[in-house]
Amino acid sequence: MKACVLVAPKTYEVKDIEVPELKDGQVLLRVLTAAICVNDVRDYQGENKFSYPHIGGHEYCAVVEKIGPNVNENLIHVGDHVINYIIDDCGICDDCKHGHENICSEFMNGLNYNNPDGYSGFYGFAEYAVADARDLYVYPKETPSDVASLTEPLACVINSIQRTPIKMGDDVVVLGGGVMGLLHVICAKKQGARVIVSEVNPERAAVARQLGADVTINPMESDVVEQIKDLTNGRGANVVFNTTAIPSVAAQAIEMTAKSGYCNIFSSIHPNKPIEVDAGRLHKAEIYVTGTQNGTKESFRRAIDCISKGIVDLKPVISRTYAPEDIVEALDFAASPESYKVLIEFSK
Ligand SMILES: [Zn+2]
Ligand SMILES: [Zn+2]
Numbered sequence: 001m002k003a004c005v006l007v008a009p010k011t012y013e014v015k016d017i018e019v020p021e022l023k024d025g026q027v028l029l030r031v032l033t034a035a036i037c038v039n040d041v042r043d044y045q046g047e048n049k050f051s052y053p054h055i056g057g058h059e060y061c062a063v064v065e066k067i068g069p070n071v072n073e074n075l076i077h078v079g080d081h082v083i084n085y086i087i088d089d090c091g092i093c094d095d096c097k098h099g100h101e102n103i104c105s106e107f108m109n110g111l112n113y114n115n116p117d118g119y120s121g122f123y124g125f126a127e128y129a130v131a132d133a134r135d136l137y138v139y140p141k142e143t144p145s146d147v148a149s150l151t152e153p154l155a156c157v158i159n160s161i162q163r164t165p166i167k168m169g170d171d172v173v174v175l176g177g178g179v180m181g182l183l184h185v186i187c188a189k190k191q192g193a194r195v196i197v198s199e200v201n202p203e204r205a206a207v208a209r210q211l212g213a214d215v216t217i218n219p220m221e222s223d224v225v226e227q228i229k230d231l232t233n234g235r236g237a238n239v240v241f242n243t244t245a246i247p248s249v250a251a252q253a254i255e256m257t258a259k260s261g262y263c264n265i266f267s268s269i270h271p272n273k274p275i276e277v278d279a280g281r282l283h284k285a286e287i288y289v290t291g292t293q294n295g296t297k298e299s300f301r302r303a304i305d306c307i308s309k310g311i312v313d314l315k316p317v318i319s320r321t322y323a324p325e326d327i328v329e330a331l332d333f334a335a336s337p338e339s340y341k342v343l344i345e346f347s348k
Pocket of ligand 1: 153
């Protein structure tokens with residue numbers, strides 16, 4: 001099978017490799033479309049840790065090609081369109097037992113990150129991938145594979161949105177107008193909020209407005225916390241989502257949160273420099289500060305429902321689709337500020 005293999009930092013090879021064997025409870029998936037995540041770009045640039053050779057691509061949709069031993073064939077059939085819950089949750093640790101499988105303490109200890117005997121990775125950047133049947137979600141066949149491949153990022157955003165109690169008429173601030181910021185805009189609008197997006201790049205701000213942002217502000221023009229206070233009668237925003245990796249922006253996110261408001265640190269922070277927080281204000285203003293990582297099993301299901309029922313339209317965040325042979329070009333484009341989601345199509 002064809003696979004895009006990262007053999008060393010900044011070195012991709014498109015190779016012909018063996019189709020993986022199926023073990024108990026597993027199915028073979030033929031990948032339709034894979035989306036490039038910012039983490040795939042970081043993987044390519046050598047910023048993340050895993051064993052080489054590596055086959056990336058955790059945002060993909062696929063067709064069930066073959067069913068292995070001991071799979072419940074009442075629920076999974078050859079030809080089903082599916083999404084794989086890509087968090088390798090152990091099911092045993094305290095986090096899993098408390099229903100927080102998305103932050104399982106073991107999820108980075110499996111073969112996805114370290115495989116001494118073969119390829120590490122999620123296999124979305126290959127023609128075929130193997131999945132545990134219990135991790136699959138079946139998609140309606142009518143859903144186009146380009147939007148279906150965006151289930152994982154939407155699931156992360158739904159997990160973020162549902163962490164906060166957005167109410168009709170609330171002011172919601174989204175810091176950053178990249179793909180994850182735009183997905184927050186789309187979802188927060190569905191909850192009845194006035195959505196304010198802070199974005200430096202005027203073209204990106206215009207796209208945020210097209211996708212529903214009521215107001216966009218430029219954080220370089222003047223102090224962003226003051227701009228939010230001016231727009232909200234001095235109260236700040238009821239709910240703030242930080243989708244940027246910048247530590248100082250995470251600090252501003254907390255500062256611009258209104259009394260009894262919620263601030264979610266959605267993005268991972270790079271470099272992860274500690275920030276200063278006014279603990280006295282958190283106390284007096286009863287502010288909730290939280291974070292979210294990954295999608296939960298439930299938010300994946302909800303993302304599939306939102307996409308397949310047409311509740312959200314993700315077509316506008318898709319910039320371009322590439323062939324597997326052009327993965328390096330695709331990654332370079334994905335890293336540029338002109339692009340949103342960049343896809344790789346493996347089969348139809
Ligand atoms: Zn991702
Ligand atoms: Zn676990």
